[in-house]
Amino acid sequence: MPELYDAVLLARIQFAFTIAFHIVFPAFSIGLASYLAVLEGLWLYTKRDVYLQAFRYWMKIFAVVFGMGVVSGIVMSYQFGTNWSVFSDKTGPILGPLMAYEVLSAFFLEAGFLGVMLFGMNKVGPRLHFFATAMVALGTFFSAFWILSVNSWMQTPAGYAINDVGQFIPVDWWAAIFNPSFPYRLVHMVLAAYLTTAFVVGGVSAWHLLRDRSNEAARVMFSMAMWMAAIVAPIQIFAGDLHGLNTLEHQPAKVAAMEGHFETRKGAPLILFGLPDMEAEEVRFAIEIPKLGSFILTHDWDGEIKGLKEWAPEDRPNVPIVFWSFRIMVGLGVLMMLLGAWSLYQRYRRKLFENDLLLRAAILMAPTGFIALLAGWVTTEVGRQPYTVYGLLRTTDSVSPIDAPAVALSLLAFVIVYFTVFGAGVYYVLKLMSHPPHPGESGPPAEQPIRAAGLTPGPAQPQHEPAE
């Protein structure tokens, strides 16, 4: 049925499009919220103004990013019903409560304390304000916890039974929440969020350091960002490897697509690059290292690796997409680790802020966290196809009974609105980033009002001060 197929494809594109935008904002705000909490904590502990400067600088950016995350997130919470109603009916008894826990434990916490964090410093005092910042950070972490549990359950379902109307019903909540791939995915994603933020902070501070090496706030930011790169990037690669081994255990077809293996063989090579051809069932022009594939995946030079031919063609994910997105993610991860190592060397030589090449590289690397994050997400989600609940519920059987034109129209509307709205948002964030952090960061507002006050306003201390 080509008609139905079109509606499914359009619904998939719509979901991929809206979540691709959405995933970027929370990932950045998970990292940024923790960074803000650290900065404010350091400020309270050391009383050094430079931490407050950095805190205020990134808080303005956080406010815009968080706003975009909220509105793109509301769309997600309804899209399951509008476009994937059969999926919602069938998985609701298990995934619904997990998502509801996300709302109850995370979204309210973030939203409730965000107002205090942005506007309340002069009303509640620094200590309570720090508490509010920490609650926002905690909220972003809870949010990651629950939504990744949901996502992991779709990849590696556990703790369920199927009732007489075809719904997945809970049997063991603990098993469902802590399903086999969840711990790995959670660690991998949270580290990715931290790295993404670290590279944005590193790039922005490097940009300002190239113009003014004495900018103390920029020096502090850059140093912190490079510590993160040096420490977290290697950990992330290790965590990613564990996650990959877990995937091999539970979703071998996905790993076969990632590696580009069509044939099942012992002593399989590691294919570095090549052009996967799903029709011909081979990787053309493959550049490969003999036996390394088996060694990485099984820790045995002659270990057996299952190839995609083990599965019927209609049960395989799209190989070129998974193959390439995986390489983009890994490649960027390696670059991140190298930058971190380089920064350690320059730090050791006491040239961390003086080496132009390092600063330029940091600027170039600023967006790579986002790209790696999206590439990793494409790898795992496209690799889950053709199922929504892996091995149990096909994507084609998950979709709403909505006509293709209606899905197409709403997709078009989302595309236009997202590019306009989030394009403008990114522009405003870049505009904020183009201003160097400065001691006046804490000064009184110039032309912009602060946005709320109570009966007992303290001295005007804007948390939200103008960009100009």
Add this chain to the structure above:
Amino acid sequence: MEFDLPLIWASLIAFAVLTYVLLDGFDLGVGILFPFFRKGEERDYAMNTVAPVWDGNETWLVLGGGGLFATFPLAYAVVLPALYAPITIMLLGLIFRGVAFEYRWRSGSSQGLWDLAFTVGSVTAALCQGIALGALIQGIPVADRAYAGGWWHWLSPFSLLTGVAVVVGYALLGATWLVMKTTGPVRERSHRFAWIAAIGTFLLIGLVSLWTPFLDPIFMARWFGFPQILYVVPVPILVAAAAFALFRGLRNQNDGQPFFAAQALFILSYLGLGISFFPYIVPPAMTIREAAAPDESLLFLLVGAAVLIPLILAYTAYAYWVFRGKVDPSEGYH
């Protein structure tokens, strides 16, 4: 001890949606009234009153959606495809108005554009919520666990009427909120809007209330049958009392009374809807019990909700307390 879990959850979801309407209603209302305030200072001032709280307010909508998915997945799976267009357009409206809170301070000369986005987004979201409500009251055709209507089914004279009613009602909440939170010309203008919106709201509530019983014999029996009428007659009486309090508060230039009377009006109208709906969740096709997730799901979530919802209410109340009282228009202009 046996709990009627589906009923408890239906009440909690209803509570979440009501809380959403009461809270986001006034900040959407501020957006609806926005173009009537002068560019610059007056609009900054109006927006300042809701900026610290709008985000938390909107989260109740996410709880409504997420909670419905969790506890009544079948209803969620039927209602959202049925209301595909109004829900999608509402979401787009909420995007525009939500980002306007941050963008308009960053956009320099194009601030007017984001002011417009704030208003258009707010009006659209309110209108679509009203239309969705009307479409739900009218009834949604269901066959074989799925929505069985076309993609224009939600559109009718009745749903358009409820759409307009919600816009006017939110404008009333917004106007009375501004009366409570502001001083000077913004308060004066809001006071005038409150009068107009109050009269409009009453006319529209009356119209919707009279029309609803004719949509479905169940509604008719509920409101005009005997002896049910004895149970429901307090609702219109209390509505009249709320109306009296509202107009009196406006006449006496009270700060808080009009706002809380308007809130009471919304609570009562909502109660009226609940009376019409019960025991259906998607009238007339699906009852609360039919749509409910299995008890294991409901109980698992209830345990957390019993702890978290009071906690949420506590820190939400704290956030409102921090930003209590009149907002000072001069602050920020030194």
